[in-house]
Amino acid sequence: MSTTLLQPPTTASPRTTITLSQQATHFFAAQRTWLTTLPYPLNRLLPTESQEKWLAYENVFLACLRTGDNDAAYTALQALTARFGNDNERVMVLGGLYQEATASSQAELEEVMRSYDEILKEDPTVFALRKRRAALLKSVGKPTEAIGDLIKMLDASPTDAEAWAELADLYLGQGLYEQAVYCLEEVLLVMANAWNMHARLGEVLFLSAGKMEAGSGDKLKTLSESMRRFCRSIELCDDYLRGYYGLKITTDRLLEVLDGVKQKPQVASTSDPVTGDLAPPSLAAVKKLSQLATAKLAEIVRRGSAGEKGWDGYNEAELGAARELLDRDTQKIQR
Structure with missing residues (x-):
């Protein structure tokens, strides 16, 4: 096979x-x-x-x-x-x-929905079908109902990482970053070593920071946490393109913010022992991480595009996005 x-x-x-x-x-x-035409239970003994x-x-x-x-x-x-x-x-x-x-x-999609409802009415514990129902609600443009369905399911099965991840995507689609972050943190409580989920959380935190006021302490704290999540993802999975891509864009943005902190000393830049917040990274540390991400992305793009053995599993679209990011960085330096 x-x-x-x-x-x-x-x-x-x-x-x-x-x-x-x-x-x-x-x-x-x-x-x-x-x-294969043998009767049961003989057909279950087939090689x-x-x-x-x-x-x-x-x-x-x-x-x-x-x-x-x-x-x-x-x-x-x-x-x-x-x-x-x-x-x-x-x-x-x-x-x-x-x-x-x-x-x-x-009308046919609504009929499918009704068939789901009938099955779930008889047996509400068919969680796989409940997830399918939520996905259908999402596809027909009813994200609020899909969110409600998943919340009910998670009340009964709070350790379902897949449902938490889907709920995070639904919240993100509604622009509810705080709720999306909470859901992804729940995923990581169940799957602590899921490097893709660490990277996904880093992406959501990065998007959340983009909506915050420039030069604020919250923006610096959120970007710092985003960077740490990307670092964790590549620590768990070396050569993870998405992790290095996120690390590159996050450190580049952090360098801009940290440069602004120099001009505005009133922005919080220390740890908070009450909330447990970590202090923002130093400028030197962020520069080193940015250089590391740049070098690793360049290697992945070069070897992945060439189809070298052990480097041929990358998505072509992701390789193209990484190449474009590196090209923009090169153009910026030349200017």
């Missing part, structure tokens, strides 16, 4: 998703043997009955939906339904996802 079939296509590049979708016909053909097989079916299903091959997606969904049954929570979610993807009107 191809390794690609075992990798979720939801975060894969379009090229990888298309490749996976194109394997669908050959994959289905490879699964058809006379052994082909494995977790990897059904994971591959699910990934093919998701890839086909993304590429618009609804017929192949339906074939995969039928196989999953036959194996696990209509009452399986995961199958219900995938079935709902298929109905959402193939809906051609607002």
